[in-house]
Amino acid sequence: MTDQPLAGRTVIDLTTALAGPYATLLLAGLGATVIKVENPATGGDTSRNNAPYLGRDGLALGRTHDDDMSVSMLLRGRGKLSVTLNLKDPRSKIVFTDLVRGADVLVENYSPGVTGRLGIDYAAVREINPRLVYTSISGFGAQGGPGSGKAMDSIIQALSGVMMTAGEPGGDPVRFGLPVGDLLAPLYAVVGTVSALLQAERTGAGQHVDVSMLGALTSLVACEPFDAYDAVGLEQRTGAMVPRLAPFGILEASDGHIALCAPTDAFARGVLRAMGRDDLVDDDRYRTRDQRVERADELHALIGDWCRTLPRGEIIDRLTAEGVPAAEVRDPHEAVRDPLVRDRREVVPLTHPRHGATADLSATGMPIVFSGSDVGLDGPAPALGEHNDRVYRELLGYDAAEIADLAADSVI
Structure with a gap:
């Protein structure tokens, strides 16, 4: 739709798991064309192998049919185009360059150092497309940190202090039920990406947008003056009551x-x-x-x-x-079926792209209502590499022989 806020913008999505894909999901919901790049050698985004799965027979903990899809991917992949590209193959550099040359945004959530080793870090990509907004979502910042390691949500919750803000005084740490670290950083990433796009329109220059999960969550912890409470003798953890x-x-x-x-x-x-x-x-x-x-x-x-x-x-x-x-106090099953959030499309039904609603499932919608724009996540999640022909042939102009050659050599 041309009346969507990000209509006409192209996003190259190099993300996997949750934090990155949620950011690109929101960008897709705002109208951007999101091209999800997945490695054919590894089966694509790791979320494609997250149980449970939805298919013609409904929900199951394991795949029973070839077209069963992970609920995680069904939710996070909506509105995106999937292409396969093995960025470790030297021949992928030409394809990657062609993708980036016509894009407005690139989003990645690799561990620090990976993009440099692949030759697709911001410095390299800026040479291809100086107007590009390059957004990185990581656990501790694009440069990493001492002993940073892998950034799992529970690790970020533990380091941010949020686990010691809930629960009874003197009690054990409490893990937030939602993967709040994984979900908060993408929100800041989208704010940063859209802001950088606006600046690029004015200046003609893109930039690197660097968001850390730890920084995002800890900044929210700092919104509440827990240190002041402690200094005046107020409990920082008060259980059910405040x-x-x-x-x-x-x-x-x-x-x-x-x-x-x-x-x-x-x-x-x-x-x-x-x-x-x-x-x-x-x-x-x-x-x-x-x-x-x-x-x-x-x-x-x-x-x-x-x-x-x-x-x-x-x-x-x-x-x-x-x-x-x-x-x-509602449970999640009841909350996501509230007619108010359904009518506003803040929560929407989740269906299989081929078999439809074979189970009663809910998914995040776009929790922003515009008076002059139509936003939403109506497009189904794609199969791995479903849009290779559309992107490589129609968008990049490759002919059938080039595509077949790249596929035969497992580059795509």
Whole structure:
């Protein structure tokens, strides 16, 4: 569609696993033509071999048919063109050069040093296309770091400090359930890429956009002044409740849990009225925020006793009637089927490109709604090398004999 924000832009996608492919997924959703380059010698993106798989018989932990596809690839590969190219083969350099020459963006998430060894680092690519925006997503920055090693999400969570922000005081570290390090860095990478594209339009020069998973996640940890809390004697880890914002936290109901956020005087009074405790609204123990924080455990115990006697729906109705922010705690299955996020296409159904909806699956959509642009991830995930002919013949102008020769020598 020509009314998409990045329509007409071409992205060379050299990414694998999650962090890189999520960045290029978002760029595809914004309208860019994303050409995913995969190594035919290794079976392509590692995500193609992530269980479970979806096929004509539905979901399974292992492949039962040749066209079964990993759910991971079905999700991350949408809207992309897949070509095969073995960048370790010397003959690939000509093909790679032709791809890069007409591109606007290249995104890679190799370990530090790999692009240099392959001869496709920023310095080399800049010689081919000075306007190109070259985006690197890595664990510790494009230059790596002391003992950087492989950047797995749990490693990044551990080093960022985020594991010690949740859980009970003195308790074990808590791993965030989502691969938050893998998902956060690509967001910054997209912001950086689009910003660099805008600058390139003005200056005519591309640049290297360098995003580290550790830096992205640690920067968010630093958004909350944990060191200040520690200095004044406040617990950095408070479990389900947040005493410094009392009443605030996760409370048990008779049929599940609710989230309550009532840090202001008006919200706190609303909680007490919802409980039928008007007698406490002007009580000097709870009237001001400082008083509530001083007696946070006592106040949370009082509210908790009330919540445990009622179902979630009734608690939420009573609290919202008083203008108090509160919500039921959902599980992921329920949350991704909320009509609100479905209607806004922030979450969309996930289907197999050949067999359709053989299972009830959900996938990330584009969680940005534009008033004058149509964005989305409607194109299905490609099979490995599905678009070789379209890209190499139609885009680069190779003839059938050249393509057949490259394929015979396993260059593509």
